[in-house]
Amino acid sequence: MDFRDSGDEAAFRDEVRAWLAEHLTAEFAGIGGRGGPADEDAWDVRLEWERLLGKDRWLGMAWPEEYGGRNASIVEQVIFNEEYAKANAPARVSFFGEGLFAPTLIAYGTEEQKRRFLPKIQSVDELWCQGSSEPNAGSDLSNVQTRGVLDGDQWVVNGQKVWTTLAHRAHWCFAVVRTDPDAAAHRGISYLLVPMDQPGVTVRPLRQMTGTAEFNEVFFDDARTERENVLGDVNDGWKVAMATLGFERGTAFLSQQLGFQRELTDVIEVARRHGATDDGVTRQRLADAWIGVQIMKYNGLRMLSRLVRHGVIGPEASIGKLYWSTWHRRLGELAMDVLGPDSQILEGAAGDPYALDELQRIFMFSRSETIYAGASEIQKNILGERVLGLPREPR
């Protein structure tokens, strides 16, 4: 048990710091803290920044060197993300490509697929979106109805996806598609890679409670993709989809704790300015939030050590997902209470487009965090059944 950097780790940290100090200047330095992996705030600047990250192989740092990565260890990834958060660098835009699709591709893709897709993710020439959820398949993903049928050398895809974040920005979609309607629910599914820019794909924005429209409906009407664009075996896509979900619940979020810490610092500062730190109940809530964000760090570190030792996180990842999403929701509520009536006034003038400031955004967006990447109720089922071994509910 030792929380200090080893010599190598310290050297790596210095390298990251130096890179950030050199590059995080001008307009890039100005947008830190704005936006998140699933929204479009300051999009163009963030895109340009992401290209810089790709060029110097920070984007893709975990990948093997032969695919342009740095073969960075998990600890190195965490160090990078820590320094990244400390520097208040821009929110990443390639979450779906780098965070979810790439690790799945590295685990299940063929050599050709890796060579085809990874470089374009790194150069930020191709962005990805996640086509899992459908109108009748949310928590119960195995109920997907979108159909994929082979027609010669191509798949023909028909159906509808929904809540597809950044689909309107994406060049490709990794889609969970039913390719054998006669097989049992989990059996007849394939993990298809579908290009978005084609006549058979229609993207319609859905306006969220935040007023913005980062997620969409995606309609496939005879959309086409090449026969080889399937990850894993045909009809064996369920386990590939589960791997993506694993990354979404586990490693992808391991390092966001520092960002949360920064938000809490802001809330404390606002509380001070509003005189709320004199109130005993508010003091309790602030301290509780502070305890929560520290424990998030310790939980993350324990999970990390397990990952380093055993190679996998396992269903325990649900603890992390449940913990951070619940904590963040409470922080948003606390922020509004600390602001008092000020919390109810938007930045713009009456009649302007509906626009939230940073704390209001936390308050709103955090409502989605206990829903996506596995709703809290589903996480509790997973913890109960797969970690504690309680009997499954009748299905």
Place this chain on the structure above:
Amino acid sequence: MDFAFSEEQEELRQTVRRFLEDKSPSSEVRRLMETTEGYDEGVWKQMAQELGLQSLHLPEAHGGQGFTFVELGIVLEEMGRVLLCAPYFSTVVLAADAIMNAGTDEEQAALLPGIASGETIAALAFTEPNGRWDAAGITMEATKQGDNYVLDGTKMFVIDGHTANLIVVVARTPGTTGEDGISFFTVEGDARGLTRTPLATMDQTRKQAKLEFSGVEAKPLGAPGEGWAALSKTLDQAAVGLSNEMVGGAQRVLDMSVEYAKVRVQFGRPIGSFQAIKHKCADMLLEVESAKSAAYYAAWAAAEDNDELPVVASLAKAYCSDAYFHAAAENIQIHGGIGFTWEHDAHLYFKRAKSSEILLGDATYHRELLAQRIGI
């Protein structure tokens, strides 16, 4: 960067667990909790002589083994798991740490070997009838008479105060207030003028006593009047130790709940298949795991003796107190009527959770302390 126990530490855990499962089953806990002394002398001796538990984190120069708070935390967690009835927390955590923090090298050389060998049972007499855990709560005065000091006043809620043969007392110089003028003293358990009354405790597995001092002669421990820093540190270390102990109990009640939820059938299915029960268990799991993260990290900070200690001590105490009490309470609910009986162990953990929550200051107290410590 590594947040995992070493192989040797895991081995220590296994050794202690096996020992305690053998020596402190529920039947023994129930036998001892009905006694006034509240511990078994034979087991206490074995703990010292066979396992070296009392000497674990004491310095080698004074008969100890020189391990750290991380190892101590492991032992405490195992003790909390089985509700061991023994004056271990009072002797090895509260009193020994006070002696190490406050005492000169000579004083340590005189006092610690007895603790290390298991001969000395020690207590820290700090709280008073006002029930406060801070400096202002200390009102007992120590009056200088020649080379000696004389203590007058009452100490309350003294863990194992009635069985200890060495009592470390905290008192203040007449005329001082707050953190000024705090001093440590030692007195023998059977000192003249000292009346010790065991108290009837809600949690029978941890004994408390009232200690009334009337003109009791006492030896100073460390520099008189300058004891606050040592006391504050002792309380932080004790909060860390107690947090680790609580984590052991919290894991045990979660295990009990899960075991029962798997086998108890109602409406034709195990109750653990109902989400109302399953999700309670999932919530407990999240809290128990988080409590572990906090307690282990705090133990590391205590081992390092770094600047983080005061903050993480309050953090761990606040979180673990809430987590343990919540888990112990849910355990009763999940067991239904059986959980409410004297015969079932659920109430023993429930009561220990409550007494631990209050000991050294409850979660509300520590959240406020933490707010101050991080500058809110």
